[in-house]
Amino acid sequence: MRMGARVAALLVAAVVGLAGCGDGDDGSAAAPSAGAGGSGVTGDVTVFAAASLTESFTRIGEDFEAANPGVEVTFNFAGSSQLATQINQGAPADIFAAASPATMKTVTDAGNGDGTPVVFVKNQLVIAVPKGNPNGVTGLADLTKPGVKVALCAEQVPCGAAASKALDAAGVALTPVTLEQDVKAALSKVKLGEVDAALVYRTDAKAATADVDGIEFPESAGAINDYPLVVLKDAPNKTAAQAFVTYIQSDVGRAVLTAAGFQAP
């Protein structure tokens, strides 16, 4: 009987997964009823996460699915602020992971968080330069040299806010050629060779080691970004969402995040 129920639940989850492509709220009805085996969670979990979490969360999601057959984790990676707007406008999501507490606050202030967000990792800025560091950049001051083109994130997004904090701390006045809409866009300008340097998160530089070098600089310590995480109030699948949040903070999840270059909170 137990086995039968489990198979049935799996089937339901599979059908829902197929039918409800990108329409995460369908899974809710099927989710809580199946209580067989493992951690007892099934159904879809929809995670809205900051772009800088792309590589590590995708990996953790796969591990979580492997450990919990019957669960499907779907991600929506984008700039944190954009995700916050989508959530506040009623997008069906279970979990929100932001790259800054300020962005998280817009969601919790709107009453869309379930409980208090927890900071699960920290991230720090580095200077991304083309592989081999042709301009010999060693610190922020080198970025003001004539002819050195720099891309920063716009101040409206977390990486831009961190960059301006770090530049202020260093007392460096810098005129970038562009203020990019998110950290991946800033990084891609370095990868394409259109700028000589960009201030990006350590994790982003690490994910692109084939094309860029990440230069550490001391002033970034004054602009560390906390990444908060929360289960949403209107989460269609709260049980599984809670399980995934716990999994992210488990040793397995932490190992993936540390390998990606994140720091423990």
Next chain:
Amino acid sequence: MGGEPRAARRRVGGRVPLPLVVPAALGLLFLVLPLAGLLIRTPWTTLPQRLTEPGVLTALRLSLQTATLATLLCLLLGVPLAWLLARVSFPGRRIIRALVTVPLVLPPVVGGVALLLVFGRRGIVGGWLDSTFGITLPFTTTGVVLAEAFVAMPFLVIAVEGALRGADTRYEEAAATLGAGRWTTFTHVTLPLVAPGVAAGAVLCWARALGEFGATITFAGNFPGRTQTMPLAVYLALETDLQSAIVLSLILLTVSITILATLRDKWITSP
């Protein structure tokens, strides 16, 4: 806008059929409702104060300038291209015609990357421009114009080509028999004949250039006063403040609709 002089407009009698009216009304509703959504959420009380924020006018001016320059560039290159496609038969014309629509199909962000690969510092053409003349296009206002023209040109070419194919070629033939060369025929007969089509194409092209986002932010980047056009300003405002993004969108819409409506009355005689 068929351009057939002898087809006098007259009412084809009777009632308007429901199978046309109902979908037409639904179509209109579908297009207009999102606009209503913006209007409903507009913070009218703080509107005047938001309008006078310094960055807004700069972005609006840059948008209008670049969209106009991009349209001029498209007219300069696109009208001859449309003429070639409509009037000269050459092998591979079908393929060329399909290639013209590439920017329509390409996601604009990909278009921006493609432009970088050609006109960027390490691009095929850009590298040469940089080393020979010291000209760099990415992150400049010229870059914005190029990105907008790339995305908007197909609208012009398709509209003008359609007008040319619809135009009566007997006038051109008459001009030719009277001894006019192809160039004279083009400037004195063809162009006046398809002027409404060119105008309609230019309007579409301008509107598309004005709203361009993806290729612009990818190729030209985002810097206030230099490459930050209204759509880019709206996107970044959205990151922090939904209401200010709505206000910016509304300004862009109002300005573009006003300009388009005025020009339309001037250029294209309404039925």
